[in-house]
Amino acid sequence: MTKGRNAAISLASVAVFVFLWHVGGRLELFSPLLLPPPGEIVDSAAEMLTEGYRQLPLWHHVAVSMGRVFGAFIPAVLIGVPMGLAMGLFPVLRAIMDPFVQFFRPLPKLALIPLVILWLGIGEVSKVFLIFISALLTILVGCAAAAxxxxxxxxxxxxxxxxxxxxxxxxxxxxxxxxxxxxxxRLAVGVGWTTLIAAEMVAADTGIGWMVLNAGSYMRTDIVMLGIILLGLTGYILDMVIVALQKVVVPWDGKS
Amino acid sequence: MDAPAAEAAACCRTEGRIVFDRVAHSFPGGSGGSVTEAVADFSLEIEQGSFVCLLGPSGCGKSTILNLAAGFERPSGGRVLVGGRPVTGPGPDRGIVFQDANLLPWRNVLKNITLGPELAGRPWEETLSAARRFIRLTGLEGFERHAPYELSGGMRQRVALARAWITEPPFLLMDEPFGALDAQTRLSMQELLTSVRQVTGATVLFVTHDVDEALFLADKTVVMTPRPGRIRQEILVPFPQPRDYERLILNPAFMELKYDILHAIRRPEYEI
Known part of the structure; x- marks a missing residue:
C-alpha cells in the first residue's frame, strides 16, 4: 500500500521537476546554451540514436562504458570476495593488507591517472584497471567486515x-x-560507475563518460546533459538489478 | 595386561559419564590485568543416562560449566572428562541446545535439522529417514519447508532440539533452552524433552534458573554459589520419571523440595 503510494509520489516529484524545468526554458529564465530545456535534450537524444555521436551510434557508447565497468567489476568481485573474507577470518592477513587497503581506498583515483598511463599505457587496460582498483578496495573492506x-x-x-x-x-x-x-x-558498482568518468579521461574516444567530457569542450550542453542522464539512469538500473538479485539470493536477509 | 586395556578396565563405567574434577575457570578481566574467577573447585560426576540440572543465581558460572563440557572453553584448572576422555574441543558426541535456537536462516526447517549428518557426510537417504523420525517426535510435520523466520520461538526451539537429537549423541548439553519462551510453550517443550528422552536416553546436563523446571526434568539438581561458582548442594529429585507436571506441582514433597532449593540459592554466602 504505502510502497505503491511512495512510488507514485516519487514519479510525481520527477514529473513536477521536469515540468518546472520545461516552463523555465520556455520563459527563458535561463540561457538554453547553459541549461538546455528537456525538449531539446529529447531532440538531441533522437538525433543521436539515428546519427550517433562522432560517427558512433549512442548505444555503442553505452555498450563500451558498460563493457569497461563490467570488465573491471567481475574480476574485482572474483578476487575481492574471497580475499576480503580471508582478511576477515585471518587477523595476520588483515594486518598485512590493511595499511594498503586503508591508504588507497579514500585516495581520489584521479590522482593515479598519470602513473596508470605510464605503467599500463593509454589503451583499454588502464581504463579498466582504474575502475577495477576502486571496486576491489570497496569489496575488500566490506567482505572483511562481513567475515x-x-x-x-x-x-x-x-x-x-x-x-x-x-x-x-x-x-x-x-x-x-x-x-x-x-x-x-552494491557499493562497489556505485564506486566503479563513478570512476568511469575518471577512466574515460584517459585518452578515450568512446564511452558515455568520454562523450560528456568531449561534448563539454564544444559547448554541446544538450549532449552533456543527455550523457549525465544516461550515466545516472544506468547506475540506477544497475543498482536495482543488484537489489532484485539480493532478494532472490538472500530472501531471509533482514528477517529475524 | 597392556596400559590401554588396564585403563579401559579401570574406567569401565565412564562411557556415558561427565566428570568435573576440581575444575576452576577464570576470564581475563577488564582493566589492570585483573582476572574474573567464574568457577572454583567444581567437582561433579554425572552418571550415564542421568539428567542433571545446574541451578544458581545469574552470573554464578552455570554456563561456564556447560561451555567447558562442550569444549568451547578450556578450564584454567582441573579436568573435564566426557565419556572418560578429557575434553579438547567441541564435538558431535555432545549435542548442544542454546537459549537462542540459532537456526541458520538460509536453510529451511528440514535442512537445519539435517545439518549435523550433512557435515559428517552421512548418506542422504539415511539422514532423511532420521530427520523424519525427529520431525515427528518434535511435532514439526508440515513445517519441513518453512524458513526459520516463519516460525514462532517455540517452534524454532523444537527445530534446535531435533537438530541436536538427529545424530543421537550420547550427551546433551542444554543452556537455558526454554528460558526465552512463554510459560505455556515452556511447559510443552519440557514435556517434549521428557518424552523424547524416553526414546533416546542420553546423559543430560541442563542449565536453568527455573526451580520448577529443574524439579520437573532432573534426576539430580546441583545448586551453585554466586561467583566464583562452587557446588553448594546436590539434591536428588526422588519423583519417578516420566513425571506429570500438574500432579507434580501439587505434591507436598515437591513443594518442600522447591522451598529447600530456593532457600539454598538465595542463602547468603556466609551461611555455608
Missing part, C-alpha cells in the same frame, strides 16, 4: 556439530556473510 562479524553462536553451533574449518567457511561463514557481501558489491 569478521560472523555470529559467535553460529560458529559454536558449527563446531559442536563437528564441522571442519572448511565446512565452517562453506556452511556458516559464507552464507552468513552473503547479505553484507551483496551490500559491498
Amino acid at each position: 569478521g562479524g560472523t555470529d559467535q553462536g553460529r560458529l559454536r553451533l558449527g563446531r559442536a556439530l563437528g564441522a571442519t574449518d572448511r565446512q565452517l567457511l562453506r556452511y556458516i561463514v559464507f552464507p552468513g556473510a552473503l547479505p553484507e557481501i551483496f551490500t559491498a558489491v
Whole structure:
C-alpha cells in the first residue's frame, strides 16, 4: 500500500521537476546554451540514436562504458570476495593488507591517472584497471567486515556439530556473510560507475563518460546533459538489478 | 595386561559419564590485568543416562560449566572428562541446545535439522529417514519447508532440539533452552524433552534458573554459589520419571523440595 503510494509520489516529484524545468526554458529564465530545456535534450537524444555521436551510434557508447565497468567489476568481485573474507577470518592477513587497503581506498583515483598511463599505457587496460582498483578496495573492506562479524553462536553451533574449518567457511561463514557481501558489491558498482568518468579521461574516444567530457569542450550542453542522464539512469538500473538479485539470493536477509 | 586395556578396565563405567574434577575457570578481566574467577573447585560426576540440572543465581558460572563440557572453553584448572576422555574441543558426541535456537536462516526447517549428518557426510537417504523420525517426535510435520523466520520461538526451539537429537549423541548439553519462551510453550517443550528422552536416553546436563523446571526434568539438581561458582548442594529429585507436571506441582514433597532449593540459592554466602 504505502510502497505503491511512495512510488507514485516519487514519479510525481520527477514529473513536477521536469515540468518546472520545461516552463523555465520556455520563459527563458535561463540561457538554453547553459541549461538546455528537456525538449531539446529529447531532440538531441533522437538525433543521436539515428546519427550517433562522432560517427558512433549512442548505444555503442553505452555498450563500451558498460563493457569497461563490467570488465573491471567481475574480476574485482572474483578476487575481492574471497580475499576480503580471508582478511576477515585471518587477523595476520588483515594486518598485512590493511595499511594498503586503508591508504588507497579514500585516495581520489584521479590522482593515479598519470602513473596508470605510464605503467599500463593509454589503451583499454588502464581504463579498466582504474575502475577495477576502486571496486576491489570497496569489496575488500566490506567482505572483511562481513567475515569478521560472523555470529559467535553460529560458529559454536558449527563446531559442536563437528564441522571442519572448511565446512565452517562453506556452511556458516559464507552464507552468513552473503547479505553484507551483496551490500559491498552494491557499493562497489556505485564506486566503479563513478570512476568511469575518471577512466574515460584517459585518452578515450568512446564511452558515455568520454562523450560528456568531449561534448563539454564544444559547448554541446544538450549532449552533456543527455550523457549525465544516461550515466545516472544506468547506475540506477544497475543498482536495482543488484537489489532484485539480493532478494532472490538472500530472501531471509533482514528477517529475524 | 597392556596400559590401554588396564585403563579401559579401570574406567569401565565412564562411557556415558561427565566428570568435573576440581575444575576452576577464570576470564581475563577488564582493566589492570585483573582476572574474573567464574568457577572454583567444581567437582561433579554425572552418571550415564542421568539428567542433571545446574541451578544458581545469574552470573554464578552455570554456563561456564556447560561451555567447558562442550569444549568451547578450556578450564584454567582441573579436568573435564566426557565419556572418560578429557575434553579438547567441541564435538558431535555432545549435542548442544542454546537459549537462542540459532537456526541458520538460509536453510529451511528440514535442512537445519539435517545439518549435523550433512557435515559428517552421512548418506542422504539415511539422514532423511532420521530427520523424519525427529520431525515427528518434535511435532514439526508440515513445517519441513518453512524458513526459520516463519516460525514462532517455540517452534524454532523444537527445530534446535531435533537438530541436536538427529545424530543421537550420547550427551546433551542444554543452556537455558526454554528460558526465552512463554510459560505455556515452556511447559510443552519440557514435556517434549521428557518424552523424547524416553526414546533416546542420553546423559543430560541442563542449565536453568527455573526451580520448577529443574524439579520437573532432573534426576539430580546441583545448586551453585554466586561467583566464583562452587557446588553448594546436590539434591536428588526422588519423583519417578516420566513425571506429570500438574500432579507434580501439587505434591507436598515437591513443594518442600522447591522451598529447600530456593532457600539454598538465595542463602547468603556466609551461611555455608
